[in-house]
Amino acid sequence: MxxxxxxxxxxxxxxxxxxxxxxxxxxxxxxHVNIESISSSESEIEGVSRWTILIYVIEEQMKKIIGQIExxxxxxxxxxxxxxxxxxxxxxxxxxxSNLLFEEGQIQNIIKESNARIxxxxxxxxxxEKSGMKKEIEKLYEDLKPFGILQFVRAGxxxxxxxxxxxxxxxxxxx
Amino acid sequence: MEVLEKNKVQxxxxxxxxxxxxxxxxxxxxxGYPGGAIMPIYDALYGYKDRINHILVRHEQxxxxxxxxxxxxxxxxxxxxxxxxxxxxxxxxxxxxxxIDSTPMVCITGQVASSxxxxxxxxETDVMGVSMPVTKWNIQITKAEEIPAAVxxxxxxxRSGRPGPVVIDITKDAQxxxxxxxxxxxxxxxxxxxxxxxxxxxxxxxxxxxxxAKKPMILFGQGVILANAQNEFKSFVEKSGIPSAxxxxxxxALNNDHPLNVGMLGMHGNYGPNKMTNECDVLIAVGxxxxxxxxxxxxxxxxxxxxxxxxxxxxEINKNVRADVAVLGxxxxxxxxxxxxxxxxEHKDWLKQFKDxxxxxxxxxxxxxxxxxxxxxxxxxxxxxxxxxxxNGESVIVTDVGQHQMVAQRYYQxxxxxxxxxxxxxxxxxxxxxxxxxxxxxxxxxxxIAVIGDGxxxxxxxxxxxxxxxxxxxxxxxxxxEFLGMxxxxxxxxxxxxxxxTEMLNPDFQIISKGYHIPSNKVEKRExxxxxxxxxxxxxxxxxxxxxxxxxxxxxxxxxxxxxxSDIILK
Numbered sequence: 199m200x201x202x203x204x205x206x207x208x209x210x211x212x213x214x215x216x217x218x219x220x221x222x223x224x225x226x227x228x229x230h231v232n233i234e235s236i237s238s239s240e241s242e243i244e245g246v247s248r249w250t251i252l253i254y255v256i257e258e259q260m261k262k263i264i265g266q267i268e269x270x271x272x273x274x275x276x277x278x279x280x281x282x283x284x285x286x287x288x289x290x291x292x293x294x295x296s297n298l299l300f301e302e303g304q305i306q307n308i309i310k311e312s313n314a315r316i317x318x319x320x321x322x323x324x325x326x327e328k329s330g331m332k333k334e335i336e337k338l339y340e341d342l343k344p345f346g347i348l349q350f351v352r353a354g355x356x357x358x359x360x361x362x363x364x365x366x367x368x369x370x371x372x373x
Numbered sequence: 374m375e376v377l378e379k380n381k382v383q384x385x386x387x388x389x390x391x392x393x394x395x396x397x398x399x400x401x402x403x404x405g406y407p408g409g410a411i412m413p414i415y416d417a418l419y420g421y422k423d424r425i426n427h428i429l430v431r432h433e434q435x436x437x438x439x440x441x442x443x444x445x446x447x448x449x450x451x452x453x454x455x456x457x458x459x460x461x462x463x464x465x466x467x468x469x470x471x472x473i474d475s476t477p478m479v480c481i482t483g484q485v486a487s488s489x490x491x492x493x494x495x496x497e498t499d500v501m502g503v504s505m506p507v508t509k510w511n512i513q514i515t516k517a518e519e520i521p522a523a524v525x526x527x528x529x530x531x532r533s534g535r536p537g538p539v540v541i542d543i544t545k546d547a548q549x550x551x552x553x554x555x556x557x558x559x560x561x562x563x564x565x566x567x568x569x570x571x572x573x574x575x576x577x578x579x580x581x582x583x584x585x586a587k588k589p590m591i592l593f594g595q596g597v598i599l600a601n602a603q604n605e606f607k608s609f610v611e612k613s614g615i616p617s618a619x620x621x622x623x624x625x626a627l628n629n630d631h632p633l634n635v636g637m638l639g640m641h642g643n644y645g646p647n648k649m650t651n652e653c654d655v656l657i658a659v660g661x662x663x664x665x666x667x668x669x670x671x672x673x674x675x676x677x678x679x680x681x682x683x684x685x686x687x688x689e690i691n692k693n694v695r696a697d698v699a700v701l702g703x704x705x706x707x708x709x710x711x712x713x714x715x716x717x718x719e720h721k722d723w724l725k726q727f728k729d730x731x732x733x734x735x736x737x738x739x740x741x742x743x744x745x746x747x748x749x750x751x752x753x754x755x756x757x758x759x760x761x762x763x764x765n766g767e768s769v770i771v772t773d774v775g776q777h778q779m780v781a782q783r784y785y786q787x788x789x790x791x792x793x794x795x796x797x798x799x800x801x802x803x804x805x806x807x808x809x810x811x812x813x814x815x816x817x818x819x820x821x822i823a824v825i826g827d828g829x830x831x832x833x834x835x836x837x838x839x840x841x842x843x844x845x846x847x848x849x850x851x852x853x854x855e856f857l858g859m860x861x862x863x864x865x866x867x868x869x870x871x872x873x874x875t876e877m878l879n880p881d882f883q884i885i886s887k888g889y890h891i892p893s894n895k896v897e898k899r900e901x902x903x904x905x906x907x908x909x910x911x912x913x914x915x916x917x918x919x920x921x922x923x924x925x926x927x928x929x930x931x932x933x934x935x936x937x938x939s940d941i942i943l944k
Contacts, residue, residue: 212564213563213564216501216513217501217505217511217512217513220501220502220505221505224505224506228506261691262688262691262692265687265688265690265692266688268687268688269686269687269688271509271510271530271564271565272510272564272565273564274563274564369563
């Protein structure tokens with residue numbers, strides 16, 4: 199087993215019930231593991247939520263954590279993956295003053311090069327949306343910073359695996 | 374008639390629906406304490422007094438420990454009622470204890486009305502949040518119609534798979550609300566697999582390892598008891614001829630006088646099994662979880678051995694000790710499958726090594742503990758040994774936590790299955806007195822003896838009131854050394870005899886007992902002990918016996934904290 203601390207993407211399929219966020223996050227908190235990012239939404243299966251959680255641990259600890267997550271009675275299945283096993287994205291929003299669009303020609307180039315998308319413009323401000331790797335988002339942030347960013351927010355990573363997930367098979371077996 | 378009624382839809386209050394659900398789950402006894410937010414439920418209970426026994430405790434913690442004692446002795450689910458806020462938070466210690474010791478329990482707490490949730494209302498606590506880390510499952514109910522399904526699920530979760538505590542938090546308006554009552558018990562839901570599938574390959578691998586072993590050793594835990602697998606386990610032990618040692622939670626799963634029972638594991642366990650853990654070639658762990666009090670330093674634990682782990686909970690596999698073969702499943706079913714494949718064997722020479730080490734321990738520790746010299750104060754061991762003889766090892770022993778606990782585990786010679794009740798994982802002082810009440814109610818035909826230290830007794834001493842009011846027959850033995858003895862022992866050994874706040878100035882326990890109308894006696898001299906124990910054990914109804922024991926006696930052998938099990942010391 200790999201004894202190096204690595205970034206793992208944990209995917210958890212659960213029932214969509216109140217309080218489950220507490221139960222899942224407590225598993226990390228109790229073991230003094232910091233959650234780098236977390237996101238939750240409906241999954242490809244009706245009524246089943248999917249969580250994407252990023253943590254830095256060694257593989258042995260990762261396996262034990264998976265065991266503890268799956269032990270929760272409302273968790274259907276949990277998996278862990280390294281970056282190379284997943285396709286992942288992060289997304290973010292920037293709010294910037296509109297006058298810069300006209301006064302600072304450079305900004306238009308930055309937007310074009312970064313493949314970011316303007317989702318709204320009004321007299322006061324415009325909002326820029328960018329999806330991609332963390333690095334790309336960080337670069338865009340650095341590029342826009344000198345011009346003044348009114349607001350910035352980034353969502354947690356979401357990821358799908360390259361290999362098929364066995365969750366559907368598991369669910370069929372249960373039914 | 375009952376069946377017909379069951380299927381007929383009736384419109385009743387949520388509170389009454391709850392009581393009907395409990396009846397449907399065959400609940401006979403509830404341990405509880407009323408309060409504002411659970412009053413509708415208590416009002417409904419009043420109408421069913423002839424069908425459900427309610428034990429009014431003196432503190433909600435007592436209710437949880439009583440429910441634990443009841444569950445441990447009977448194998449049924451213990452049920453607790455408490456009100457919101459402080460009522461609910463007082464349950465937490467007992468819930469945590471039940472969680473770590475896998476005890477099936479359903480706690481029902483009243484909650485403020487749903488319109489008040491989150492407003493810091495009177496006696497409002499976030500019971501879901503507070504109980505979450507110490508429950509197997511918990512749920513908050515805000516509508517009467519949600520009650521039947523939630524109760525059904527709660528009982529199913531509490532008792533199935535690896536058992537554990539469940540909390541159902543019911544808002545007051547849900548208790549008052551109306552529901553068209555229908556009940557069907559829960560037998561499965563998709564996210565929960567209580568018993569993992571058995572892998573036949575692992576069964577075969579386990580049997581092969583056992584057949585090839587020269588120095589095998591079995592460690593058994595509470596899993597054997599929870600699975601009701603005493604017979605299956607005994608057959609496995611006897612056919613394999615393997616020396617078997619127990620964790621304190623596994624004690625009484627195999628009679629102490631069984632020739633292959635080689636004693637207790639862990640920090641204050643027997644010399645032989647601890648030493649031999651680091652000598653054996655195959656270690657077979659059955660229904661135990663390698664707690665740190667059992668293993669000592671993991672990096673020097675059974676490294677030479679192949680490990681076979683029979684376990685119900687997949688999360689326990691490789692958690693502390695790596696298993697070479699993991700046999701997942703209910704040991705009631707996996708044990709016979711392995712037994713079928715193993716050869717009938719004896720391990721005479723290997724077993725003799727255990728017996729030799731026992732003799733060494735006997736000479737160094739046990740003889741003095743059971744029969745101290747006349748000029749020495751009374752020892753805990755001699756009291757337990759006499760009780761063991763006088764009761765022929767057939768009583769239920771409920772222990773608290775500390776020195777007396779270790780001594781009772783070491784020296785009571787259990788001859789009956791499911792007879793040892795103690796706070797193992799959590800080490801909860803104050804556990805024994807209320808747990809003994811529950812144990813007696815769960816097994817009224819058996820004699821229940823609570824063995825408690827002077828410290829722990831005062832943590833839940835108010836439950837004497839429960840004994841008085843309910844008339845439960847519990848024999849209470851206080852082994853009084855006027856110290857928090859185990860902590861004092863550590864201070865003596867590892868903290869340079871700096872007895873920091875461990876000496877107790879105790880009240881007159883006999884006067885307290887008298888206040889609760891419980892007869893009592895106190896023994897200070899050895900020559901009084903024999904008669905006093907007869908009086909204690911033969912009394913009609915509850916009795917409190919206080920025995921003054923050596924103030925600075927220590928429990929040995931001992932695996933010092935952080936040491937390897939094979940570094941166990943005799944003195």
